Amino acid sequence: MTLTKKPEARPAPNSWGLATGENPWEYAPAPEATDHIRIESEYGLFIGNEFAASKPRKTFTVINPATEEALAKVAHASKADVNRAVGAAREAHRSTWSNLPGRERAKYLYRIARIMQERAREFAVVESMNSGKPIKESRDVDVPLAAAHFFYYAGWADKLEYAFPNRDPRSLGVAAQVIPWNFPLLMLAWKIAPALAAGNTVVLKPASTTPLTAYLFADVVRQADLPPGVVNIITGPGEIGMHLVTHPDVSKVAFTGSTAVGKMIARALAGSGKKVTLELGGKAANIVFDDAPLDQAIEGIVNGIYFNQGEVCCAGSRLFVQESVYEPLIDKLKARLGTLRVGDPLDKNTDVGAINSAGQLAKVQELVESGIAEGAEIFQPDCDLPTRGFFFRPTLFTGVSMSHRIAQEEIFGPVLSVLTFRTPEEAIEKANNTPYGLSAGVWTEKGSRIFKMVNAMRAGVVWANTFNRFDPTSPFGGYKESGYGREGGIHGLGAYLDLAGNGTTRR
Numbered sequence: 001m002t003l004t005k006k007p008e009a010r011p012a013p014n015s016w017g018l019a020t021g022e023n024p025w026e027y028a029p030a031p032e033a034t035d036h037i038r039i040e041s042e043y044g045l046f047i048g049n050e051f052a053a054s055k056p057r058k059t060f061t062v063i064n065p066a067t068e069e070a071l072a073k074v075a076h077a078s079k080a081d082v083n084r085a086v087g088a089a090r091e092a093h094r095s096t097w098s099n100l101p102g103r104e105r106a107k108y109l110y111r112i113a114r115i116m117q118e119r120a121r122e123f124a125v126v127e128s129m130n131s132g133k134p135i136k137e138s139r140d141v142d143v144p145l146a147a148a149h150f151f152y153y154a155g156w157a158d159k160l161e162y163a164f165p166n167r168d169p170r171s172l173g174v175a176a177q178v179i180p181w182n183f184p185l186l187m188l189a190w191k192i193a194p195a196l197a198a199g200n201t202v203v204l205k206p207a208s209t210t211p212l213t214a215y216l217f218a219d220v221v222r223q224a225d226l227p228p229g230v231v232n233i234i235t236g237p238g239e240i241g242m243h244l245v246t247h248p249d250v251s252k253v254a255f256t257g258s259t260a261v262g263k264m265i266a267r268a269l270a271g272s273g274k275k276v277t278l279e280l281g282g283k284a285a286n287i288v289f290d291d292a293p294l295d296q297a298i299e300g301i302v303n304g305i306y307f308n309q310g311e312v313c314c315a316g317s318r319l320f321v322q323e324s325v326y327e328p329l330i331d332k333l334k335a336r337l338g339t340l341r342v343g344d345p346l347d348k349n350t351d352v353g354a355i356n357s358a359g360q361l362a363k364v365q366e367l368v369e370s371g372i373a374e375g376a377e378i379f380q381p382d383c384d385l386p387t388r389g390f391f392f393r394p395t396l397f398t399g400v401s402m403s404h405r406i407a408q409e410e411i412f413g414p415v416l417s418v419l420t421f422r423t424p425e426e427a428i429e430k431a432n433n434t435p436y437g438l439s440a441g442v443w444t445e446k447g448s449r450i451f452k453m454v455n456a457m458r459a460g461v462v463w464a465n466t467f468n469r470f471d472p473t474s475p476f477g478g479y480k481e482s483g484y485g486r487e488g489g490i491h492g493l494g495a496y497l498d499l500a501g502n503g504t505t506r507r
């Protein structure tokens, strides 16, 4: 059941005495400096520790989504380039990397992690310029977590026998890794760190809109003196990604992106003998019970859906509120939305930056229009948006029913659909009523209720009284159309190993 609020002549004042949506603070601009970073005018493919033009020479332009200005040209790989990259990775696996003792591989990974920390500011600025995410997120979340993944998997590199006792762990060979645009550097780290720790070599294809931190990482690879061919990075459209993952000399495929492309990859690789992990879309339920600390829950809801402009596969995009606390919670949430600062990603005060591309913005707009057309009630704070760039106001829908598209489809934008429930059973049924199963959140003071909900929900990750918490030691992955396999933790390491007795064929 859903509740519809009566229209108010004027929004009720919130606990600060302000009208809903009214911003109590004015912030002076606090722009992050960009003079310390260097973006090349053109990037070649990174194969065998060398940057080289694609063959035939072809490029495409990468832009800053907050300004729509060109940042750089990057190489458009051909199928022959993919073959070269896979060849370099295969040769590096055969001749050096797979023969190195784990402790030696660990040294390289520690070195990479330390260099990433040293160059953290550079990474954060480039990531925000290229992806549109607020600098405070790239600075405080993406870059430190990416370095943490290299530290964490460096620790495992010489302990594979202990991680998988009696399983004779061996590397698989060349890993093909295709990553999306929402966490470009972090997804690179999720993929490359466990692959290298396990003794594999990699060919990585970043998303076409966000390759710049991957090419910055290529520079780190050279700085860390990694043997040539251990890490290769190529850029090009989706068909190049498909050529990469289906390449016969690739033994392991890791993909993060849309469910549609994940399904195509799963079909293409069926019966190939390659190990595959797919991390796909989500439509997470964030469930607030009436005994939850509401102010804390508000922060969790906001972090759940407006973090990274909602361009997060595990975003808490469906909020389920127990009916008895619906009204106070919505009032608080609307007031909180009014305090979010939308704008320049490089401003340290910005909470919500730019949507990654014009195409993604159009998708968000289309789904929001469908929500209005289907009868849901929209709320957006009255904030100014920059005149250039791909920006969208943090949006809240009430009066949503389970059949609405905004309650079913992944929007991948700063848009929250609010629904209600009366009993835990109703919450579970509604939360599980989705083709996805990546993540969920529960807000309650009762420990027993948390255990009940965690066990009943078909979601790979369930957060209790928090949301969007990530840690390299913790496995992450989905059920149903959210994909299969786990990344992170020891589970993520196993995905890159041939484990005897596990039914895998040794290549």
Ligand code: NDP
Pocket (backbone or CB within 6 Å): 178, 179, 180, 181, 182, 205, 206, 207, 208, 209, 236, 237, 238, 239, 240, 241, 242, 245, 256, 257, 258, 259, 261, 262, 264, 265, 279, 280, 281, 282, 312, 313, 360, 363, 410, 411, 412
């Ligand atoms: P895609 O799944 O198309 O892109 C993800 C990665 O896959 C990119 O590197 C892309 O390359 C590559 N790719 C595209 N087509 C193929 C293919 N046929 N074979 C192999 N690789 C391919 O996501 P979109 O960028 O199109 O986003 C669409 C929607 O997907 C979003 O609105 C969102 O709902 C969802 N999504 C989910 C993500 C998640 O983390 N689960 C991440 C990103 C998107 P290229 O960039 O060159 O096209």
